[in-house]
Amino acid sequence: MSLLSIAQHGEIAVVTLDNPPVNAISAAVRQALVAAVARCDADAAVRGVVLCCAGRTFLAGADVKEFGLPPVPPHLPDVVAAIEGAAKPWMAAIHGAALGGGLEIAMACRFRVAAPDARLGLPEVTLGVMPGASGTLRLPRLIGVAEAARMILTGTPVAAPWAQKAGLIDALIGGDLAEGAAAVLAERLAAPVPVPVSARPLGPCATEVLEAAEALAKRGGKAARVALETLRYATEVPYEAALIRERENFLALRASPEAAALRHVFFAERAAPRPVALKGVSPKTLGAVGVVGGGTMGAGIAAACLLAGLKVHLLERDTASLGRGRDTIGRTLRSAAARGKLPVEEAEARLAGLGAHTDAAGLAACDLVIEAVFEDIAVKRQVFADLDRACRPDTVLATNTSYLDPRRIAQGLSHPERFLGLHFFSPAHVMKLLEIIPVPQTAPATLATAFALGGRLGKVPVQSGICEGFIGNRILKRTRAEAEALLRAGVSIAEVDAAMRGFGFRMGPFETQDLGGLDIAYLQREGARAEGLEVAETLGDILVRAGRKGQKTFGGWYDYATDSRQPVTSAEVAALLAPHVAAPAPLPPALIVARMLAAMAAEGRAILDEGIAGGPAEIDLVQIHGYGFPREKGGPMYHAEAGLCPEAPVRATAS
Ligand code: NAI
DSSP states (O other), X not given: OOSEEEEEETTEXXXXXXXXXXXXXXXXXXXXXXXXXXXXXXXXXXXXEEEXXXXXXXXXXXXXXXXTSOOOSSOHHHHHHHHHTOSSOEEEEEOSEEETHHHHHHHHSXXXXXXXXXXXXXXXXXXXXXXXXXXXXXXXXXXXXXXXXHHHHHOXXXXXXXXXXXXXXXXXXXXXXXXXXXXXXXXXXXXXXXXXXXXXXXXXOOHHHHHHXXXXXXXXXXXXXXXXXXXXXXXXXXXXXXXXXXXXXXXXXXXSHHHHHHHHHHHHHHHTTSOGGGTTXXXXXXXXXXXXXXXHHHHHHHHHHHHTTOEEEXXXXXXXXXXXXXXXXXXXXXXXXXXXXXXXXXXXHHHHTOEEXXXXXXXXXXSEEEEOOOSOHHHHHHHHHXXXXXXXXXXXXXXXXXXXXXXXXXXXXXXXXXXXXXXXXXXXXXXXXXXEEEOTTOOHHHHHHHHHHHHHTTOXXXXXXXXXXXXXXXXHHHHHHHXXXXXXXXXXXXXXXXXXXXXXXXXXXXXXXXXXXXHHHHHHHHHHHHTTOOOOOOHHHHHHHTTOOBGGGTBSSSBOOTTOOOOBOOHHHHHHHGGGSOSOOOOOHHHHHHHHHHHHHHHHHHHHHTTSBSOHHHHHHHHHHHHOOOGXXXXXXXXXXXXXXXXXXXXXXXX
16 A cells, blocks of 8 residues: 555545554655645545544654654644645544644644544653644643643543543544544534634633643653743744744754653663564463562562463462462552552452462463562572472573572573573562573573563563673662762762752662662672672661661661651761761762762673673663663763763762
């Protein structure tokens, strides 16, 4: 089929675009649309035009292949203007998704109809830009400023039935969309055609609406803030003036470092689930998944699998632990249902289907089993010996270990080719990162199955080689050491945290340790020391030995009141660390950030040199999805390579 075809349904021309896979609005599509307007206008047999798309979706947004390249005319605003100015009224017939420029084109039409399961949205802010072809002007004219702000500032799409009630869609059409749309358009043309959306009035906006929008914009990045400014301006000036401002703001955002960084992350995320080395390798079918250990991680992993619709069997060491694990999983699923993630009955049905066992024989039917028991090599080896006996020889066996060498865990397995590491992050049903760690014997099909599981669970899978802490925790260890080096040089705990928050992390490195507990890394260091390894004393060790394990003991790097998570600078910590730190020597936040980022990037480069990560983008994904690195900064490797990270200053390194 050609890119654009026109069929005649009585007096209605049905224009069908076909630009697989998602009908992206490429330069060729834009040209074809402008030409189609002229052709239909010139055709005396045509009274109205239906615009629909072949394949699985309506126009699902800009063409990612054109990202970052010089734009080619006709530009999207030209297409929008041509459709709105057409002599024959156009109707958008939407199935799948109308996103970004796709929705802007739909809003330029005089009518919009949609399949009941279609989605509509302006997700531009997620790529660091905002609608640039009248989206911020037309959407508030159709559904009001409050709802338009919510859609534009969060980038979240809406469902067609909601869109119909809100006024974005004129009618929902079941059955054949093109035919149904042509019939509805023929009917509507019997009455006077409504004025274009741009000619509708948009009055000043109520204060409370603007305040709510401001709160949303604050939670978003720079693009959301600029989009709000644009929306507000649109409520104050005539359409044409607002249109000029919108385009200016869009172009400025498109050229911003944030947008470039978000495009980098977008492409990295798209590539992550499909490693080139696994091309042509089929994953195994995933029916039932086994989870061993129902503690913090096991319960989270089991919940993630259930939420993805997989059948789950949980194995615990005794009935009491099993009960606790099931309770945790139950709470997670019910709270997901309460937040509308799935219907309540569905959550209950999935929980009722959860298999619960205290004998490995209960996992015999599983296609994949993930072990999340204590971080103890002997306990883990015993678990895998049991699984080796109980499971089919082709069942994929995975360990969620944080620090142990998976090769040591795999020793003794009769089929090590079906074994690998699957490192989830806490809380496992929320955090997107999944580190996948093959051992030398891991078969390609096993690896492909792990990536398939990642996709099924909506994770961002990243393959890691074997080293202490894999990619993520290894970089974490280095950055924590750098944070401590700053303290030793006289920078305060609160200064380091505030600087990193200022950069875009939700929490600073010391606040984060207090939340997760300082004892985990301490025990890991103690374990290594017990094995005779030389592990330098850290400032964190001093705090843990003094009973300060973080929020759970109401004291870590900071003090905490028993009823609060608010960190308070601690006199006790100051006294404990006094012998180890220099006199106060504050450092500007930008230099603190530069030091911390330089440490991350340096460890990242070492990881690349050793072949532990496939490329710098993978390291960026690990940091963004597992460690809270701000997405709009692109990740530590991107940040360093883009020259955004100045060399670390020398002064504070001398401790
Ligand atoms: P946890 O202590 O909360 O849970 C461990 C569970 O395993 C307990 O419920 C225990 O009853 C069960 N268990 C112990 N021996 C067992 C056996 N032989 N058979 C069946 N069940 C058994 O520990 P957590 O935090 O969930 O960690 C589990 C694993 O995940 C560890 O290897 C840890 O390093 C790793 N991990 C932990 C993360 C975290 O943030 N807590 C993050 C990523 C990985």
